[in-house]
Amino acid sequence: MKRILLVDDEEQMRHLLRLMLEDAGYEVGVATNGNEAIALWREQGPWDLLLCDILMPERDGIETIIAIHGENAQQVMIAMTGGGNYHILQVEELLGVAKMFGAKQVLRKPFxxxxxxNAVENAQKAA
Structure with a gap:
């Protein structure tokens, strides 16, 4: 697994995760929301992994995961979130929903x- 599409609306988080992944030897593409992610996924795919935040503006991570999974059920995905509520769901419930819709691994921020x-490696094994 070498190409990762990173999706997060928080600039500092995107920057930090990108540096961490690039230092580990991955090529990283970035998107700031689900709409950008889907466009980039379609234009520059295939990606080996989609690493997607859940709580984002415009198109959230759950919607993004559902859309991409609908186009390619084999796409390896990791969902991540750090807090807040999404309607009536809590963080752990959000991560569980992401797994139901195709995420192979989940991460709770901060990690x-x-x-x-470890999550990237395990997601690849689960694929």
Whole structure:
């Protein structure tokens, strides 16, 4: 697994995750919301992994995961979120919903470099 599409609306998080993944040897594309992610996924795919935040403007991570899974059920995806509520769902429930719709792994922010790289490796194995 070498190409990762990273989707997060928070600039600092995007920058940090990109640096962490690039330092680990991955090529990383970035998108700031689900609409950008889907466009980039279609234009520059295939991607080896989609690493997608859940709580984002315009098109959230759940909608993004559903859309991409609908076009390619084999796409390896990891969902991540750090907090807040999505309607009536709590963080753990959101991550569970993401798994139901195709995410192979989930990460709760904040997470360590080790947890991130472990999730990437485990998602690849689960594919």
């Amino acid at each position: 360590s470099l080790h947890q991130l790289l």
